[in-house]
Amino acid sequence: MSENTLQSFNISRFQEDILDWYEKNKRDLPWRQDQDPYKVWVSEIMLQQTKVDTVIPYFYKFMDKYPTVYDLAEADEQDVLKTWEGLGYYSRARNLQSAVREVVEKYDGVVPNNPEELGSLKGVGSYTRGAILSIAYNQPEPAVDGNFMRVFSRILKVEEDISKAKVKKLFEDYMYEIISKEDPSSFNQAIMDLGATICTPKSPMCMFCPVQEHCRAYAEGIEEELPIKSKKKKQKVKRYVALLVRNEKGQVIIEQRPESGLLANLWQFPMVPVDNLELLHVENWVRKEYGVEIDLDEKRGNVKHVFSHLKWNLDVYAASTKQDVLENDRLRFVxxxxxxxxxxxxxxxxxxxLLK
Ligand code: SF4
Known part of the structure; x- marks a missing residue:
């Protein structure tokens, strides 16, 4: 990117065109009913790595249970995780709750409206901070994420790798120039909508684009080649035997995951890592690690799950135990x-x- 990037870019016309389009076409989303900073905050956290259609029912459920920062601050963490169940990236929920507790304790329950205080809260990175300040408090702050960079890589024809931190920083610098000072709230939401509905990752619909005449990539016919993004490393595959262990009363063993790391504090069926272990040794492993005697039974199926950095491949087996009591604190019969x-x-x- 060069210093000339914004030269000959008609900022005021661009603002007019995008705001005009937004006024007529804005998506009707539940967190847009008012500009409550808490609701904007929750929605932005939920929307990280997650599609709008998936988020909407979760947002309703969450607001129903925790309508204010006080309700969320007081809630039991397991209850919050249960409400978040299925949405993934569970650290988002835990960070959100601890940040909300800080808002209650330190700021009398009012979400801070300045970048330093807001940005110091757990889980509030530069994007979320900018989104809350602009959408809820109408401050001209950039909210630059992957969608934002895709749209502006094309409009400004930026041919640099958007996965680099310094490129994101440069986009933020540009946004301070380009963002509408009169209506930053609508401006940022307009770009979000443009990225979600028209300037999509694949096959952008340039024919319907309200800012087509400003778009340098379109003018050169290279919109599908942008943004430039280095490929992510391939996820590592981890293989497990996951166990549906039942006792004679028909109860099943579940285990709470550790307090930190992947899926912290969530519950699961016991999992035996088998990358370097033969199926033959699973029973021994369970006896040693969990102190439970089991008899391995038939294979019930296979479940795969992809995380951002790793893949789980779970061979699911039924098993039985004669025990009714468990000595390991993190295990439970239910x-x-x-x-x-x-x-x-x-x-x-x-x-x-597969239990049924
Ligand atoms: S003209 Fe096409 S590439 Fe350019 S901003 Fe619009 S949709 Fe995106």
Whole structure:
């Protein structure tokens, strides 16, 4: 990118065109009913890595249970994780709750409206901070994420790798220039809508684009070649035998995951890593690690799950035990009905179907 990038870019006409389009075409989204900073915050956290259609029912459910920062601050973490169940990236929920607790304790329940205080809250990065300040508080702050960079890589014809931090920083610098100072709230939301509905990752619909005449990539016919983004590393595959262990009363064993790391504090069926372990040794491993005697039974199926940096490949086996009591604190016997009370990651929710 060069210093000349914004030269000959007609900022005021661009603002007019995009705001005009937004006024007539804005999406009717539940968090747009008012500009409540708490609602904007929750919606932006939910929308990270997640599509709008998926988020909407979760947003309603969340607001129903925790309509104010006070309700969320006081809630039990397991309850919050249960409400978030299926949405993925669970650290978002935990960070959100601890940040909201800080808002209650330090700021009398009012979401801060200045970049320093807001940005110091857990889980509030530069994008979320900019989104809250602009959408809820109408401050001309950039909210630059992957969608934003895709749209502006094309409009400004930026041919640099958007996965680099310094390129994101440059986009933020440009946005301070380009963002509407009169209506930054609508401006940022307009770009979000443009990226979601018209300037999409694949096959952007340039024919319907309200800012087509400003778009340098379109003028050169290279819109599908932008943005430039280095490929992510391939995810590592981890193989497990996941166990549906039942006792003679028909109860099943579940395990709480550790307090930190992937899927922290969520519940799952016991998983035995088998990258370097033969199936033959699974029973021994369970005895040593969990202190439970099991008899491995038939294979019930296979479940795969893709995280951002790794893939799980779970071979699901039924197993039985004669024990009724468990000595390991993180294990628990529950009935099939009680499974509903615990937050499980999606892969293990799928395993529940194999129980029946
Ligand atoms: S003209 Fe095409 S590439 Fe350019 S902003 Fe519009 S939709 Fe995106």
């Amino acid at each position: 009935t099939i009905e009680e499974l509903d009370e615990y937050p499980f990651p999606v892969s293990h929710q799928k395993m529940m179907d």
